[in-house]
Amino acid sequence: MKVFAHTEPGGAAQELEVERPELEGSAVMIRVTNSGVCHSDVHCQDGYFDLGSAGRYELTAAGAQYPVVLGHEIVGEVVAAGPDATVTPGDTKYIVFPWIGCGECQACSEDRENYCSGKKRNLSVQRRGGYAEEVHVPDERYLVPLGDIDPSFGATLACSGLTSYSAIQKIMPVPADKPVAVIGAGGVGLMTIALLKALGHENIVAVDMSEKALENATAMGATATVVAGGEAPHQDIVAAGGEKIAAAIDLVNNGDTSSAALFAMANGGTLVSVGLFGGQFTFPTALVAFNLLNIRGNFVGSLPELKELVKLAQDTDLPKPPITELPLTAQEVNSALDGLRNRTFNGRAVLVAG
Ligand SMILES: [Zn+2]
Numbered sequence: 001m002k003v004f005a006h007t008e009p010g011g012a013a014q015e016l017e018v019e020r021p022e023l024e025g026s027a028v029m030i031r032v033t034n035s036g037v038c039h040s041d042v043h044c045q046d047g048y049f050d051l052g053s054a055g056r057y058e059l060t061a062a063g064a065q066y067p068v069v070l071g072h073e074i075v076g077e078v079v080a081a082g083p084d085a086t087v088t089p090g091d092t093k094y095i096v097f098p099w100i101g102c103g104e105c106q107a108c109s110e111d112r113e114n115y116c117s118g119k120k121r122n123l124s125v126q127r128r129g130g131y132a133e134e135v136h137v138p139d140e141r142y143l144v145p146l147g148d149i150d151p152s153f154g155a156t157l158a159c160s161g162l163t164s165y166s167a168i169q170k171i172m173p174v175p176a177d178k179p180v181a182v183i184g185a186g187g188v189g190l191m192t193i194a195l196l197k198a199l200g201h202e203n204i205v206a207v208d209m210s211e212k213a214l215e216n217a218t219a220m221g222a223t224a225t226v227v228a229g230g231e232a233p234h235q236d237i238v239a240a241g242g243e244k245i246a247a248a249i250d251l252v253n254n255g256d257t258s259s260a261a262l263f264a265m266a267n268g269g270t271l272v273s274v275g276l277f278g279g280q281f282t283f284p285t286a287l288v289a290f291n292l293l294n295i296r297g298n299f300v301g302s303l304p305e306l307k308e309l310v311k312l313a314q315d316t317d318l319p320k321p322p323i324t325e326l327p328l329t330a331q332e333v334n335s336a337l338d339g340l341r342n343r344t345f346n347g348r349a350v351l352v353a354g
């Protein structure tokens, strides 16, 4: 089977032929039909994440081995199943939950695999991901039926959608009229805005450097926008929301955005740090105490959260971020990653098998 793999940090994806693995237990092989391109794949292509003063977090330190096959927003069909699987090969489409833990630690036993402290099996990092003809999924329990959701949109639910949904769970409950800032109106930010609106929130402040991104944000349900880069961004955020913000979901999460969010925050407010742009917190620690602030991290979400989100998407006509579909080839993996890196892409890119 063909995979579109990166053979070294910073390199381009290449088409490689690899052997299809033997299927044991309830494992399944999925023929990839739709494969979303997520911004975290840009960092994975670089081979590291910037941890500010803590240096770099290398992909290989996370357990990745070259060649790596990126891509973790996968929709596809079962083409083969292990001896204990109950699912049968066919043309039913599934969203693949890619954030697979060790299966043995406390978090995994509680179905919170994104909190796994053991040997992770995340697709696209430790295991081969979705820039491929087929992907090996170690258990059929990680398949969530797509139903009547558009498959390219459905693919984006596995990471950008799930991350948004899980981050929103961490700020709730917030009264519907109290301002919530969404910082960064790229793929995850737009999905966060759409989900906040679908959940009934009425005061959503979108913050981004790009006017075009803010237009998208307004179309998705943002009620006010702030062009980042002003002299006092926290004041711009407060002005846009009409009062200090009850919460912020920071999809950029560098030193500037995190401090702007915290300075703009009402007493008892919650900042959820999501983005991986890197940097350092620069905020007076005493104000965290005086203002009773909460700072929470978010990394993707759990399998139960993905199932809740898919149900929400099936039951609600969610506004969809702009999606550009490209052929699932090595060349288009590279052009999509370049487009995300250079911010020349509007919304999301999803690779579609021919
Ligand atoms: Zn992602």
Ligand SMILES: [Zn+2]
Binding pocket: 101, 102, 103, 104, 105, 106, 107, 108, 113, 115, 116, 117, 118, 119
């Ligand atoms: Zn675990």
